[in-house]
Amino acid sequence: MPAAPLTDPFADVPFAAPDAPVTAADAVFHGIVQGLSQQRFVPGQRLVEVDLAAQFGVSRASVREALQRLAAEGVVELHRHKGAAIRTLTPPETLDVLDVAERMTGLLARSAARAVAAGAPGDAIEAALAAIDAADRSHDADAFAQARRALYRALLAASGSRELRRLLPSIHMPIVYAQHRPATLQQVRLRDYQAMGQAILAGDEAAADAAGMQHVRNVRDAIASRLAAQGDLH
CATH class of the missing domain: 1.10.10.10 (Winged helix-like DNA-binding domain superfamily/Winged helix DNA-binding domain)
Incomplete structure (x- = not known):
């Protein structure tokens, strides 16, 4: 962000939560x-x-x-x-955002896996995955969102990529997640984060990349199904 940018996910930002406010x-x-x-x-x-x-x-x-x-x-x-x-996204805009997010999430996962394979610590990633699992078991949506943001922060920190830090905030995933909330989305996320995390912690770049992209494809499928059911998918 010169001003701090969106950071959430994909986040509540696209990929990760922003740093603490300064001004x-x-x-x-x-x-x-x-x-x-x-x-x-x-x-x-x-x-x-x-x-x-x-x-x-x-x-x-x-x-x-x-x-x-x-x-x-x-x-x-x-x-x-x-x-x-x-801002409200049209259905085509939503799917366009997800197309970009698919590639970027795969790249983030691959970058983090490469760093772990080279010796970067995976403690923060493991802790975030454990927090996601705990939040799901306790049915705490706010805790789940916080743990998800922590996971993306950990992946960005592990990757060490300044370009990913610069580019990820420009993807409008916070709006996508706020606008589209299929009932199945949290379970999709939980399963996918576990698969992605395991590949990253194993240092397997190809598997991490594939798992990251598959995660966004699964999100896209859930949202597209909901749009189609509402007759909004054109």
Whole structure:
């Protein structure tokens, strides 16, 4: 982000949660991004400056700065007479995002596996996978989201790739996950993260790459099925 970018997943960002806020504008920026995954903000929702200023305890100038940054990231749309709103993706846009995410997730997994094979520690990856499993067993959606973000942070840290850190935030997975929530999605994620994690911790680049891409294909299939059932897939 010069201003910190989206980092979540794919995240509540696309791939990983952002670092702790540093400025008042950061607090609003990251609060809205994280709020998408927690369903406190939803696609299409209007964002009123005075309400956000009160919610985050900041000035309206800081809110405006955050909204400009979110608009630059493609998370928020700014309208001259209607103000700001969380962006809504059309079905084709959603599938386009997933096409890009498929390649990037595979690359992230491959990069992390290569680093582990070269001796990078896998402790943070193992801890995140354990937290994902625990959150699933306790049916804690917020804990699951936090553990998922921790996994992507760990993969990015292990990969050591500055290019991945730069590129991943530009993928609009936070909006995809906020807008499309098939009932089967968490189980898809759980199974896929385990497969991807095992390949990465084994240092198997090819298997990690394949598992990362397959994960996004599975997400795409779940979302596409839901869109088709609603008659929205064109």
